[in-house]
Amino acid sequence: MSAVVIHDPTLRDGQHAVRHQLGVAALRGYAQAADAAGVPVVEVGHGNGLGASSLQAGRAAVSDDVMLSTVREALSTSRMGVFMLPGWGTSDELRKAVAHGTDVVRVGVHCTETSLAERHLEFLREQETEAHCVLLMSHMATPEELAEHAASAVGYGAQAVGIMDSAGHFLPGDVGERIGAMAAAVDVPVIFHGHNNLGMAVANSVAAAEAGARIIDGCARGFGAGAGNTQLEVLVPVLERTGFTTGIDLYALLDAAEFAERELMPAPPVTGSLSIVSGLAGVFSGFKHQVLDHSARAGVDPRDVFFELGRRQAIAGQEDLIRDVVAELSEKAGA
Amino acid sequence: MSAVVIHDPTLRDGQHAVRHQLGVAALRGYAQAADAAGVPVVEVGHGNGLGASSLQAGRAAVSDDVMLSTVREALSTSRMGVFMLPGWGTSDELRKAVAHGTDVVRVGVHCTETSLAERHLEFLREQETEAHCVLLMSHMATPEELAEHAASAVGYGAQAVGIMDSAGHFLPGDVGERIGAMAAAVDVPVIFHGHNNLGMAVANSVAAAEAGARIIDGCARGFGAGAGNTQLEVLVPVLERTGFTTGIDLYALLDAAEFAERELMPAPPVTGSLSIVSGLAGVFSGFKHQVLDHSARAGVDPRDVFFELGRRQAIAGQEDLIRDVVAELSEKAGA
Known part of the structure; x- marks a missing residue:
C-alpha cells in the first residue's frame, strides 16, 4: 500500500471556469470542507497563479492577499498551496505568498523550459518554503526529455517535480511511460495533474500512481475550464481501491464536492x-x-x-x- | 486495425435521465444526426426496453409503435436496435419490433440468468432478426461464469453476447479479464456497455476493445441516468487513436452530440x-x-x-x- 498525497487545486484551476470570480465566502467554505476531509494540500489563487489578475488574463474577484489570508484562516490541518507562472508572477508575489504562510509553492513552466523556474525555486528554498516544479503541455516532450527536465528542476531545488496534461491529450499508456521515466530519474516525489478532455483523467491518474507518481491533483467535480480536471471525489476512492492510501475521509470529501457544486460553479464541467x-x-x-x-x-x-x-x-x-x-x-x- | 461496431443507445438508455419523455422531434432529430455520422446501430425505446412503459417503470411520452416508426423512418444507413428485458417485454413486443423493421434486438438478463433469454433468442432467430444477449450487473459474476453464460446464450441463438457494467463498478483490469474470458469462449462478437460512475467508462471501453470486444456502446454526451454511460463522441476518436476503426465521421458525430445536448437533455450527466x-x-x-x-x-x-x-x-x-x-x-x- 503506497501513500499518495492528494493536491487539490479546486480554488485555483477551477477559477478558469468562472473567470476568476470566486469570492471570499466560496473560498472559505470550500477550504473548510476540504480541510475537514483531510485533503493534504488546498491550492488557491487566480487561475493563472500569483500575480495573474489583469485585464488580459481576467481580473479576479478578490486580490491574492485576500485569497491567501482567507484560505490560510480556514485551514486547520490541510497545507496551503499556490501556483505561479514566471512572468505572471514575480519574486515579489512569492515573497508575499511566503509571508501569508503558504506551505507549498508550485512553479509552472512549459515542459522544455525548466530553466525559467531556476531563480524562483532557489528563492523558495532560501525561504524554507516547499518548492515544486510542474511541466506544462507535457505531451509535447518525450519521456526522456521530461526525465532530463525533472532532474534539472531538482538541481534548482524543486522538492517535487511533475507534469500537467495541459491539453488533456494523454491516454493512460502515455502517462505511465512519462511518469515512469521521471520517477527513475529523480529522488523526489513525482506529480501528475490531469485534464478530462478525452474522458481519461481518472484512468490517467491511476496510471500515474501505478508508474510511481506520489502527488496527484484532483478538483471537486472536476471543476476547471472546458472538460475540467480530474474529479477529486472519484479519484480518491478509485486510488484506494487500486491499492493506494490517501488518508482522506470519503464521506467528508463527497460533502466538500457537493458544497463545490452548489457554491462554486454554475454547473460541473461538460466535455463539449x-x-x-x-x-x-x-x-x-x-x-x-x-x-x-x-x-x-x-x-x-x-x-x-x-x-x-x-x-x-x-x-x-x-x-x-x-x-x-x-x-x-x-x-x-x-x- | 481491428474494426469495432459502435452501438448507440442514446435514445433508449438516455430515456432514464428524462423519465422516458423524449418526444417525436427529439427522436427523429437525433436518429438523423447519428445516421449522418455513420453510427452503425441506433437503439430506441423506453429506458427499460420494449413494453416497459408503465406506472411502475414510468410512462413514456410516446408509445413503442411511435418510437420505432419514427426512428425507422429517420435512418437511411444506420440499423435500428431495440432492447428488451424479459418480463417487461414479451414475445408480442418482439413481434411488433420485427414488424417495424428492427434490425437488432438485444435481450438483457441478470448475469447469471441467461436461460431467461432462451425463448426470446430462439424466436428472433426464427424471424431472421439479429439477436444479441447482454448480461446485466456483470461485476457480480466471475470471468469464468460470464464465459459460461455467454456460451449458453450463443447456444440459444445469440449472434453477439456481452456485458453491461450496470452499477458502474468496473475498473479497466476487471473489464479486460471478463471480456477476454468471454471472447475466448464464443465465436460471436462480444459486447461491452459501460457506465461512468467511477469516471472509467471510456477507459473501460478501450480495455474491452483491447481484450477482444467488437461491439461497444456509447451515448451522446454520456446521456443516461446518474453518472451516465460512455460518452460516444469521446469514445470514437479515442478508439481510433488506440488502433481501432469505427467507420464513423468525427465532425458529424460531434454535431450529433451537440444536437443531443441541446434537444434531448436538460443538462449532461453529472457524477454526484x-x-x-x-x-x-x-x-x-x-x-x-x-x-x-x-x-x-x-x-x-x-x-x-x-x-x-x-x-x-x-x-x-x-x-x-x-x-x-x-x-x-x-x-x-x-x-
Missing part, C-alpha cells in the same frame, strides 16, 4: 466538441475563445483550426498563430 | 455522490430514489445504505431489501 478536438489535437484549450472568434469571422471550421494548430505544435503564448492558421485555411477554402 | 457510492458499492443506481426516500424517513445516511446493499449483493428487482437495510441501520444507530 472543442474540448474533445483540442484534446485530440494536443492544443491548450485556453485558445478556445480566440479560435472561435477568428474562425467565425473568416467562415472556417474551428475544429480544423485546432487540428492545424496541433500539427504546428502551437504552445500557450503563441496565440498569434491562430490568426495565421485561420487565414491560411480560409484562403485554401476560397481557392 | 450517490453515483460514486453506488458504483463503489456495486449496486444498481436505479435504487437511488427509494434509498433516498427510506433513508430520509429513518434518519440514516443513504451512503451507508448503498454500501450495505452492496455487501448483501442486492440486484435489480430486490428493491424490498432497501427497507430491510434502512430499518437495521436505523436500529443500530438507535441502540
Whole structure:
C-alpha cells in the first residue's frame, strides 16, 4: 500500500471556469470542507497563479492577499498551496505568498523550459518554503526529455517535480511511460495533474500512481475550464481501491464536492466538441475563445483550426498563430 | 486495425435521465444526426426496453409503435436496435419490433440468468432478426461464469453476447479479464456497455476493445441516468487513436452530440455522490430514489445504505431489501 498525497487545486484551476470570480465566502467554505476531509494540500489563487489578475488574463474577484489570508484562516490541518507562472508572477508575489504562510509553492513552466523556474525555486528554498516544479503541455516532450527536465528542476531545488496534461491529450499508456521515466530519474516525489478532455483523467491518474507518481491533483467535480480536471471525489476512492492510501475521509470529501457544486460553479464541467478536438489535437484549450472568434469571422471550421494548430505544435503564448492558421485555411477554402 | 461496431443507445438508455419523455422531434432529430455520422446501430425505446412503459417503470411520452416508426423512418444507413428485458417485454413486443423493421434486438438478463433469454433468442432467430444477449450487473459474476453464460446464450441463438457494467463498478483490469474470458469462449462478437460512475467508462471501453470486444456502446454526451454511460463522441476518436476503426465521421458525430445536448437533455450527466457510492458499492443506481426516500424517513445516511446493499449483493428487482437495510441501520444507530 503506497501513500499518495492528494493536491487539490479546486480554488485555483477551477477559477478558469468562472473567470476568476470566486469570492471570499466560496473560498472559505470550500477550504473548510476540504480541510475537514483531510485533503493534504488546498491550492488557491487566480487561475493563472500569483500575480495573474489583469485585464488580459481576467481580473479576479478578490486580490491574492485576500485569497491567501482567507484560505490560510480556514485551514486547520490541510497545507496551503499556490501556483505561479514566471512572468505572471514575480519574486515579489512569492515573497508575499511566503509571508501569508503558504506551505507549498508550485512553479509552472512549459515542459522544455525548466530553466525559467531556476531563480524562483532557489528563492523558495532560501525561504524554507516547499518548492515544486510542474511541466506544462507535457505531451509535447518525450519521456526522456521530461526525465532530463525533472532532474534539472531538482538541481534548482524543486522538492517535487511533475507534469500537467495541459491539453488533456494523454491516454493512460502515455502517462505511465512519462511518469515512469521521471520517477527513475529523480529522488523526489513525482506529480501528475490531469485534464478530462478525452474522458481519461481518472484512468490517467491511476496510471500515474501505478508508474510511481506520489502527488496527484484532483478538483471537486472536476471543476476547471472546458472538460475540467480530474474529479477529486472519484479519484480518491478509485486510488484506494487500486491499492493506494490517501488518508482522506470519503464521506467528508463527497460533502466538500457537493458544497463545490452548489457554491462554486454554475454547473460541473461538460466535455463539449472543442474540448474533445483540442484534446485530440494536443492544443491548450485556453485558445478556445480566440479560435472561435477568428474562425467565425473568416467562415472556417474551428475544429480544423485546432487540428492545424496541433500539427504546428502551437504552445500557450503563441496565440498569434491562430490568426495565421485561420487565414491560411480560409484562403485554401476560397481557392 | 481491428474494426469495432459502435452501438448507440442514446435514445433508449438516455430515456432514464428524462423519465422516458423524449418526444417525436427529439427522436427523429437525433436518429438523423447519428445516421449522418455513420453510427452503425441506433437503439430506441423506453429506458427499460420494449413494453416497459408503465406506472411502475414510468410512462413514456410516446408509445413503442411511435418510437420505432419514427426512428425507422429517420435512418437511411444506420440499423435500428431495440432492447428488451424479459418480463417487461414479451414475445408480442418482439413481434411488433420485427414488424417495424428492427434490425437488432438485444435481450438483457441478470448475469447469471441467461436461460431467461432462451425463448426470446430462439424466436428472433426464427424471424431472421439479429439477436444479441447482454448480461446485466456483470461485476457480480466471475470471468469464468460470464464465459459460461455467454456460451449458453450463443447456444440459444445469440449472434453477439456481452456485458453491461450496470452499477458502474468496473475498473479497466476487471473489464479486460471478463471480456477476454468471454471472447475466448464464443465465436460471436462480444459486447461491452459501460457506465461512468467511477469516471472509467471510456477507459473501460478501450480495455474491452483491447481484450477482444467488437461491439461497444456509447451515448451522446454520456446521456443516461446518474453518472451516465460512455460518452460516444469521446469514445470514437479515442478508439481510433488506440488502433481501432469505427467507420464513423468525427465532425458529424460531434454535431450529433451537440444536437443531443441541446434537444434531448436538460443538462449532461453529472457524477454526484450517490453515483460514486453506488458504483463503489456495486449496486444498481436505479435504487437511488427509494434509498433516498427510506433513508430520509429513518434518519440514516443513504451512503451507508448503498454500501450495505452492496455487501448483501442486492440486484435489480430486490428493491424490498432497501427497507430491510434502512430499518437495521436505523436500529443500530438507535441502540
